[in-house]
Amino acid sequence: MALHFVVDEAGFARPGDTIALTGAEAHHAAAVRRVRVDEAVTLGDGRGAWLSGVVTAVAPKQVDVRVTGREQVDAPVPRFVLVQALAKGDRDELAVQAATELGVDAIVPWQASRSVSRWDAKAEKGLARWRTIVREAAKQAHRAWIPDVEGVARTADLVARAGSALVLVLEPSASVRLTEVAAEASDTRDVVLVVGPEGGIAPEELSALEDAGARLVRLGDTVLRTSTAGAAAISVLSAAHGRW
Template sequence: MSHLYLDESLDLAAVAPGAVVELAGDEARHAVTVSRVRPGERIAIGDGRGTLVHGVVASTGPRELALEVDEVVVEPAASPRLILVQALAKGDRDELAVQAATELGVDAVVPWQASRSVSRWEGPKAEKGRLRWASIVREAVKQSIRAWLPPVASVTATAALPAALGGSRMLLLEPTATIALTELRPDGRDLALVVGPEGGIAPAELERLVAAGAEPVRLGASVLRTSTAGPAAIAVLNATLGRW
């Protein structure tokens, strides 16, 4: 199994087998000095925009690496997309949700400042939190060897969610819902899974989002933590959409 390294500045769309791709900067330094990648080893390099190149490392330096490409994999963008709208949560529960969701194939992540969120992203903390989640997503993409790097949006309040999701089909994960997620029939729209914080989605927020067109759905008889609900729902939708 190849190890994946990402360099979003690379243009890999026109690369063909036989070419040499050079990885530089911090990602190359990590590969060479931390992961101890050496000439002769097989790795993959991705641009985060759908292209992976596989091959054998030809040479290395302290902050550089050259890869002789023998295989190019181009993956089209997913349609419909799966979007995780994850409520901010205490501890690292929201981060665990984002990590697992990325490994399972989520296509975009939206941090949600829900009314019951104990954690608050305000002022400079908002961008710091977004960058933290983006770093978690990036590492999860590398671990799972994915061709696409999901974007992480700015933190969004409840009132702004419908507009921020731009016509996506909003699915509220709500244990009391009468419709099961397994009964869902996709209609071509992107699917946005809205996951509440500890204590669930507040009744007023639930009412507001439903009025905006959101659909409450349940996963099963048990109540899942905020760290597991989103990934579990993505697994269900992967099967529904034929991804798995």
């Protein structure tokens, strides 16, 4: 499979145009992946533009690609949104990376009441880190759309969201399996998956979400880590909605 690079200019380029990769993308192409002249590559802008091209020149700080083809990939409908509770160590980052590779369309960091990690004074730094992880994971997976990473949400924000989306809260004690409801969202409403922190979602948060219309679902008979639950759920949704 051809190497894939993300550049804003891809959104405007047409066959016959030349796009210059510079900065980090040029370094990655020339020094890390060691592309060669005449090698086929793909380019995207992360917003649906998908270009095929051929490398025409390689230098340490610039790689030129001649565009040979273009298509516009529609954004998936319905969107899969992962609400990922902040977790200690790198567990939430692993969750974000895996979910991006598996097809999530948007990610919301959640400051749950039991989250050990707190972003109160470093939200911008945390968001920047997650967005970098998402961009690199989307590029690795050759995705035409890079998932949005929204601002940090509180439980009240999730409650408000339940009125306009199908909100599925992953809860090991739930009586309903995700596979039983995964295909229900056949319209344009977002499908929102809520994953709690290491200690689970607090009872008062579960009650507030249920009262707002969210549904509690479980993946199976085992309890998954916060770093893997979202990825597993995205896989179920992708199969149920025909993406896989």
